[in-house]
Amino acid sequence: MPPPLTWDLESTPGSARLTLHGRPDRPSVDALAPVLRSRAARSPEWLVIDLRALTSYDLSSAAGQTLLAACGHPAGTGATLVRGPRPRSAPVPPPLPGGDPWTAPRLPHVGQVVLGHAPERPSISEVLLPATGAGRHARVIVTAACHAWRLPQVVPAAATVATELVLLSSRTASTFMQLTVGPYGDMLYLTLRSGRSSTFAADLSLTMINALADAWGLLSDGPDTVMWAALRI
Helix, strand or coil: CCCECEEEEEEECCEEEEEEECECCHHHHHHHHHHHHHHHHHCCCEEEEECCCCCHHHHCCHHHHHHHHHHCCCCCCCEEEEECCCCCCCCCCCCCCCCCCCCCCCCCCHHHHHHCCCCCCCCEEEEECCCCCHHHHHHHHHHHHHHHCCCHHHHHHHHHHHHHHHHHHHHHCCCCEEEEEEEECCEEEEEEEEECCCCCCCCHHHHHHHHHCCEEEEEEECCEEEEEEEEEC
16 A cells, blocks of 8 residues: 655745655645645745646545645645646656746746747637536537647547536636637647636546646636646647
């Protein structure tokens, strides 16, 4: 049986990287929560939480969902970037999509923080209401965008992640949402802007997003929260 959750912490001025190991259980997740809060307060620009050493099975447990919720808590005015489980077929972890937050400067616009620069192709953006059918509408938008860009292979995962982002936002913030889809290089980025959420509860949506996306995270931008996910094309 894997040992309980442990973590390694590296920090520089304005940023911190927290790498997690082991199997999350209630005592270890409770012990990690104040560490996350402290690092978020001390690192207003970037907080990177690396979950690649944890399995999808462990993260789908009750303690794992609580861990994801703690990782997904918005961090002041900075960015929380969360890297998903280590792909079983990849001996070397892929680089973090969007650039390395150790060297990336704090940029004024959320889109620039997520993408680093403009998408190769025009992005698609639509406003959604926090109402019944919003998740289905998100699936239609993402599916149409992927087919327009001739990316049918990413449709199932991208449509599911978009749906879960919308459902998560509807349950936590319940405000107007702006969904944006944009490809860059070999990644497809999904961003969902909504009103500020005070916290994310342990939620199956977070488990799904973490399992399907290569990386995901949250950004605070004025009164809004931007949730984003990157999927390999």
